[in-house]
Amino acid sequence: MAKIISIINQKGGVGKSTIAFNLSVGLYKEGKKILLIDLDSQCSITQTSKADTQKPTIYEVLVGETKISDAIQSMQEAKIISGSSSLANIDVVLSGTGKEYRLKENLASIKDNYDFIIIDTPPSLSIASINALTASKYMLVPALADAYSLAGVGQLYQTFKAVKTYCNLDLEIIGIVLNRVTPQTILTRDMTAMAKDLASQIGTKVLDSVLREYSAIKEAQALRTNIFDYAPKHNATKDYKNFIKEFNQIIGE
Numbered sequence: 530m531a532k533i534i535s536i537i538n539q540k541g542g543v544g545k546s547t548i549a550f551n552l553s554v555g556l557y558k559e560g561k562k563i564l565l566i567d568l569d570s571q572c573s574i575t576q577t578s579k580a581d582t583q584k585p586t587i588y589e590v591l592v593g594e595t596k597i598s599d600a601i602q603s604m605q606e607a608k609i610i611s612g613s614s615s616l617a618n619i620d621v622v623l624s625g626t627g628k629e630y631r632l633k634e635n636l637a638s639i640k641d642n643y644d645f646i647i648i649d650t651p652p653s654l655s656i657a658s659i660n661a662l663t664a665s666k667y668m669l670v671p672a673l674a675d676a677y678s679l680a681g682v683g684q685l686y687q688t689f690k691a692v693k694t695y696c697n698l699d700l701e702i703i704g705i706v707l708n709r710v711t712p713q714t715i716l717t718r719d720m721t722a723m724a725k726d727l728a729s730q731i732g733t734k735v736l737d738s739v740l741r742e743y744s745a746i747k748e749a750q751a752l753r754t755n756i757f758d759y760a761p762k763h764n765a766t767k768d769y770k771n772f773i774k775e776f777n778q779i780i781g782e
């Protein structure tokens with residue numbers, strides 16, 4: 530049965546989509562069966578993975594217009610259910626009792642086919658994000674080593690507690706992964722200490738592996754590919770390999 534993980538932070542630009550995509554590809558390259566779900570109306574992953582935008586998306590699945598098995602597409606790296614700009618209206622469209630459970634219910638029929646289901650979430654705490662957390666066993670929180678980014682993690686923790694109380698007792702925070710880090714500055718050192726404090730206050734940890742700031746990440750995205758194929762020997766790829774190793778250690782292979 531698949532381990533289901535939401536990559537979540539209501540702040541935009543912290544690296545959710547980049548991490549969801551490259552984590553999925555990295556695990557796929559280890560021979561794992563992966564399903565990646567793009568729950569963001571901005572559809573970053575749908576674009577990077579060159580998914581067919583004519584196919585049904587996760588939006589049609591959530592509103593009950595399509596069977597989930599009909600929305601799964603094969604891409605070069607793993608399988609994907611693409612996102613849709615209609616997800617921007619999902620809070621209006623999904624209403625009524627049980628609206629938090631739509632994704633979980635849909636995943637029930639297919640989760641045995643995968644080792645990991647990785648969900649990229651929007652930069653908001655909308656019903657799409659609540660569906661992601663309700664369906665997940667784990668959440669992973671990308672954050673930048675800056676004060677505003679870390680402040681947002683406190684708000685996210687309130688949402689985590691609410692979902693855990695009302696919708697999903699099993700939900701766990703894997704940890705905070707610091708992204709776009711510029712090492713060897715005093716600011717980074719201070720902010721890393723602050724992130725560790727914050728993590729312990731909310732009962733989790735900052736991952737030992739950090740993802741440093743490298744333009745290779747953006748270059749790979751511009752070419753709509755992943756960091757492993759774009760620059761196999763680059764430090765950005767080494768960072769992702771270390772991160773995936775730690776990820777596997779935390780959630781158990």
Ligand SMILES: Nc1ncnc2c1ncn2[C@@H]1O[C@H](COP(=O)(O)OP(=O)(O)O)[C@@H](O)[C@H]1O
Nearest residue numbers: 541542543544545546547709741742743746747
């Ligand atoms: N390690 C990194 N080094 C350099 N740029 C990065 C790195 N990780 C992400 N980015 C860039 O940061 C921007 C935001 O990343 P993205 O994954 O779209 O964030 P989110 O999904 O949280 O909004 C993108 O332009 C992406 O290319």
Ligand SMILES: [Mg+2]
Nearest residue numbers: 545546569573
């Ligand atoms: Mg994104």
